[in-house]
Amino acid sequence: MSAPAWRRAMNTPVGTLTAPGVQAMPFERPGHAPLALGQRLRAIRPRHLIVLAALLIYPWVATPFFTFQIGGQALVLGLIALSLTFLAGYGGMVSLAQMTVAGIAGYCVAIFGDSSVSQISLGWAWPWVLLMAIAVAVLVSAVIGWLSVRTEGIYTIMITLAIGVAFYYLCVQNYTLFNGHAGFHHITTPQVLDVAWRDPVPYYYLALFWAMAGYFLITYLLRAPFGLALQGIRDNARRMNALGFNVTAHRVAAYAVSGLLAGVGGVLLAYYNGLVTPGTVNTGALINILIIAVLGGMRHPIGPFVGAVVFVLMQTFGIDLASQLFGDWARERFNLVIGMVFLLIVLFSPDGLLGWWTQLRARLRPSGGAGRSIPAAAPH
Amino acid sequence: MQSTRRRFGAKVLGAALALAFTAGVQAQETIKIGVLAALEGPFAAGGQDCMRGAELALLQKGGMAGGKKIQFIKGSSDATPDKAVNATRKLVEQDKVQIMIGPLSGDEGIAVKNYSKTQPNITFINGSSGAQATTLMDPSPNFYRFHTEGAQWMVGLGEHALSKGCKKMYLIAEDYGFPYSQVQGFMASYCAKGGKVVGKSWVPLGTKDYSSVIAKIPSNIDALLVVLGGSDAVNFLTQYEQTGGDLPLVGGTITVDQTVLNFKGKRRESLVGTPSAGPMADSLDTPEWKKFVADYKANFKDGFPSPSLFAYLYYVSTRAALEGLDAVKGDLSGNQANYRAALQKLSFKGPAGDVKIDKNRNGIGTTFITEVVKNADGSLANKVIKVIPNITQTLGLSEAEFKKMGLGSRDVPNCP
Numbered sequence: 171m172s173a174p175a176w177r178r179a180m181n182t183p184v185g186t187l188t189a190p191g192v193q194a195m196p197f198e199r200p201g202h203a204p205l206a207l208g209q210r211l212r213a214i215r216p217r218h219l220i221v222l223a224a225l226l227i228y229p230w231v232a233t234p235f236f237t238f239q240i241g242g243q244a245l246v247l248g249l250i251a252l253s254l255t256f257l258a259g260y261g262g263m264v265s266l267a268q269m270t271v272a273g274i275a276g277y278c279v280a281i282f283g284d285s286s287v288s289q290i291s292l293g294w295a296w297p298w299v300l301l302m303a304i305a306v307a308v309l310v311s312a313v314i315g316w317l318s319v320r321t322e323g324i325y326t327i328m329i330t331l332a333i334g335v336a337f338y339y340l341c342v343q344n345y346t347l348f349n350g351h352a353g354f355h356h357i358t359t360p361q362v363l364d365v366a367w368r369d370p371v372p373y374y375y376l377a378l379f380w381a382m383a384g385y386f387l388i389t390y391l392l393r394a395p396f397g398l399a400l401q402g403i404r405d406n407a408r409r410m411n412a413l414g415f416n417v418t419a420h421r422v423a424a425y426a427v428s429g430l431l432a433g434v435g436g437v438l439l440a441y442y443n444g445l446v447t448p449g450t451v452n453t454g455a456l457i458n459i460l461i462i463a464v465l466g467g468m469r470h471p472i473g474p475f476v477g478a479v480v481f482v483l484m485q486t487f488g489i490d491l492a493s494q495l496f497g498d499w500a501r502e503r504f505n506l507v508i509g510m511v512f513l514l515i516v517l518f519s520p521d522g523l524l525g526w527w528t529q530l531r532a533r534l535r536p537s538g539g540a541g542r543s544i545p546a547a548a549p550h
Numbered sequence: 551m552q553s554t555r556r557r558f559g560a561k562v563l564g565a566a567l568a569l570a571f572t573a574g575v576q577a578q579e580t581i582k583i584g585v586l587a588a589l590e591g592p593f594a595a596g597g598q599d600c601m602r603g604a605e606l607a608l609l610q611k612g613g614m615a616g617g618k619k620i621q622f623i624k625g626s627s628d629a630t631p632d633k634a635v636n637a638t639r640k641l642v643e644q645d646k647v648q649i650m651i652g653p654l655s656g657d658e659g660i661a662v663k664n665y666s667k668t669q670p671n672i673t674f675i676n677g678s679s680g681a682q683a684t685t686l687m688d689p690s691p692n693f694y695r696f697h698t699e700g701a702q703w704m705v706g707l708g709e710h711a712l713s714k715g716c717k718k719m720y721l722i723a724e725d726y727g728f729p730y731s732q733v734q735g736f737m738a739s740y741c742a743k744g745g746k747v748v749g750k751s752w753v754p755l756g757t758k759d760y761s762s763v764i765a766k767i768p769s770n771i772d773a774l775l776v777v778l779g780g781s782d783a784v785n786f787l788t789q790y791e792q793t794g795g796d797l798p799l800v801g802g803t804i805t806v807d808q809t810v811l812n813f814k815g816k817r818r819e820s821l822v823g824t825p826s827a828g829p830m831a832d833s834l835d836t837p838e839w840k841k842f843v844a845d846y847k848a849n850f851k852d853g854f855p856s857p858s859l860f861a862y863l864y865y866v867s868t869r870a871a872l873e874g875l876d877a878v879k880g881d882l883s884g885n886q887a888n889y890r891a892a893l894q895k896l897s898f899k900g901p902a903g904d905v906k907i908d909k910n911r912n913g914i915g916t917t918f919i920t921e922v923v924k925n926a927d928g929s930l931a932n933k934v935i936k937v938i939p940n941i942t943q944t945l946g947l948s949e950a951e952f953k954k955m956g957l958g959s960r961d962v963p964n965c966p
Contacts, residue, residue: 235643239636343725343754345960351726351755352657353631355664445661449630454591486640489626501624502589502598 225378229371238370239486244478245377246442249384250435251462251474253428256388259468260397261424262404263319267330269459270337271311271429272436273451277341278303279440280354287349296360304433311429312422319421334456341448353447357440368441377438381475384431388471391427400424465515467524476523480515484508580619581880583871584641586652586662587677587864591628593654596860600654600677602850603857603864606842607872609849615872616880623647629654631661638662642672648882649871650674654860656681656700656727666693671885673893675871678863682731682957685912686943692886694893696870696905697863698829698915698941700731701738701958703803705945706938707827708740710919711800714825716773718746719800722763722786723777725752725960732777732802734958738945741965747775748966757782760789767795777802783810787821801826806922808832808856811930821930824922830862830902831918831934842901866900873898903939912943 229237250272258264283299285291294302318329341348359367367376391397400420402410407417440446449455458481466477484491485508492504500507519525587600601624608620625641627634634653641647650672653662659679666674667690674692676684680699711719719740723729729752737747748771751763763786767774774797778786783805799821804810806826830839842865846857857865870893877892897906903916916939920932944952956962 233643235639239639239643243636339754352660355631355660443632443635444664445631447631447657449628449632449657452630454628486636486644489624502601502626504626505590 229374234370237374240479240482242370242373242377242442244482245374245381245475246435246438247459247462247482248466248475248478249377249381249438250432251459251466251478252381252384252388252471253431253435254459254463255466255468255471255474256391256431257424257428258463259473260392260404261400261421263315263421263424264323264327264460265314265318265330265425265428266327266456266460267311267314267334267337268428268432269456270334270451271307271314271432272439273337273341273446273455274310275303275307275433275436276357276440276446276450277348277354278306279437280357280446281347284356284358285354286356287354290347290349291354296362299360300437303437304430307433307436308426308429311432312426314429315422315425319418319425331453331456334451335453338448338451338453341451348448351448353445353449355445357444357446359441368444373442377442380434380438384434385471385475387427388431392471396420396423461512465512465522467519467522469521469524469528473522473524480523484511580621581615581649581875581882582621582623582645582647583868584623584625584638584645584647584650584652585677585864585868586625586627586634586637586641586650586654587860588629588634588654588658589624589626591630593629593860596858597626597654599854599858599861600652600864602846602853603861604651604677604868606846606849606861607865607868610845610869611872616875616878618875618880620872620875625652627653627658629658631657634658635661635665638665642669648672648886651864651867651871652677654678656684659684659695663690663693666690673871673886673890675867677867678860680731681727682734682943685910686957689910692890694870694907694911695867696896696907696913697866698913698917699943700728700803701735701945702913702915702941702943703828703917704732704735705739705827705917705941706919706936707800707825708736708738708745709743710825710827710936711736711740711773711775712743712745714798716745716798716800718748718771719773719775720767720771721747721750721775721777722760722767723750723752723775723802724755724757724779724782726755729777729802730958730960732958733775734955734963735945736775736800736802737963737965738947738955741963746965750960752960753778753782755782758785760786761793764790764793764795767797771797773798773800775800775802776805779804780810791820796820799824803828804859806932807859808854808931811922811932819924821922822924825919825935826922826932827917827919828859829915829917830859831920831932832856833920833931833933834902834918835934836902838899839901862901866905869898869900870896870905903937908942910943914940914942917941 228241232241250268254265254268279299281290282292282294282302283296284293314330314333317333318326321329341353342351344350365372367373399410399415403415403417403420411417439450443450462477462481463474464477465480466473466475488508489501489504492500492507495507515523519529521528585601585604588594588597604622608622613620623641623645625637627637638650638652642650653659654677656679659676659681660683662674663684666672670692672692674694676693676695678697682699682701684693685695721733723733741747748768749766751766753760753763776783776786776799801824803826806821806824811821843856846853846861874889874893874896877896878888882889894907894911897904902918906914908914916937918934919936919938921935922930923933925931
């Protein structure tokens, strides 16, 4: 870095160090972190209660298909994408290996628990299986982080993509541990409380519980000292280093947290599919997580869930939409329509679907909500 | 005023009733069939031909079966089991299809079979997926496969290779389920009759560089058994030619098909005489096959020069579904019990031999042994040498003997 560039970088206010034209990322309430309970309750707005009520009532009005395949799947994919939003939106590290971490947790469920491949599966009791799956996911994610945090931007993407693709090929070709191309079938949910957890309604609530747990964990962390330091590192790592923060340690810890979310998501995904195969972690699946995160918007932890709902709806009904729009010949070329919808969303709002919400609110309230203390444009 | 309103109300009620009535009648007269194939991913081109095969079966019947109109609802997967089950679940639970045809590839088939157990009121008919385990291990009572699978397609090729003097062979094949089945179909009889496979090279799907494999080929063998498909086959054959290899080859079902025979190179000439086997053959000389090819060409201008294996298998599967409906006159009542009984008894003459199923609901069918010949115009084609009818899934062995051998894998069977 040349001397003038260095001076410029050091004199730029925090949060505006991004490329010209790109809006600065939100910075969670500095100073008063974490919030006291009273403050938290006061922060609850009617729309939060409406969303919560809608989520709880949903399986009672939707068909089992919508409950399981749309609702359940969107919550799980949203949880995995949340791990990426946390890393990318608040840590400034775009990792393509989040689905790999989720897949590893899924493989652990099959390897330590029960599956159709009895010569590999160890058949442990479910608490140990789940503990092991999550622990391995966190560990692997931390190792991926440790390998990639010394890189920036496009190089982080490349290194994590390389790890993801390498793991895919390992799964395809290794028969002693991953059972190769066929993978593991017949992964069943544990017998807990006499509930058939893979039935649509129980599965939906299970996924909802963990999705909300992940969501609140992230919103809490973002206001805790750790999250604030992480956002500082995102905006100016050099300055944070000068202030005495260990940049590498914070980044690796962020990867470990993301591994926890992706791991829980991966276990739920394995239960959702009832199987885990190399197809779960192929390049397409890795990129789908990035699409979900970008589609929803990375400025708020709710983004990946919004993105996941749209993504799952398009994956499921894109084929019908294509033939509705362009006639029956388009049915076999429906990916074109899915791509067009995604393109339109990102074209008109670089912040994804959350950006639309922000624009809408700005238009409805021309004064700009003077009384609000939060500089961030995203809703809380 | 009062009367006008009442009259209007009556009209609305009448219209609603009429609508409900016609809707009810329509629901009775149309049968929805879901068709799932891989329209994305590595098999996208084959997946489109699957759809052509299914459509052709319906076109030949004028869009009707059992006196009812048939409506196809198409779905797509990307050849991964997760996607196949999601797409199938959407067709069954959201679009409410009564009969489900698909999927395309092996592991998808196993996953859809497992899903079919949760939907006992729907009948599932396999599209073209050919994993042995789908119907042999833990079969599902409402999952049918009317065509034969990868191991059955190679039955008889072992004896044919022995009759040509290939007593010691070396195997090169892709490392997944379908080639395992193919190799088992070949080796089961080849080993039993005294042939030796001295070594095996399992290469990952999509391998580009075969130099290390070619270097391992021993010199004291009579022929190579090559079970590769598509670009893998072309890459291997080209590199084998460049390194000066001159051993005769024996091919798997998709190793020397039309897509591979069209490739350019000197090695092309030396492919003449290469035997292979499969459930159909382009040059088949029966009137049923000729009609099938003519109908395919007439209806699909954008299709392949001749129907692919995928089109043929989906055609057979769809036709079985429709013939079954004809047999019960479109009656799917009683959780489709009559329909399933009819499917079990079904037997008809397909484009390439008789179509019928065994007690596990897997196809018993014909295999064609072919050899590559050079046509007058210089193009290469597969000529039928031998026809072997009535091949069962246990490859002619009793069920106990077959279970003892086990399903095909890297090490099963083995005769070095």
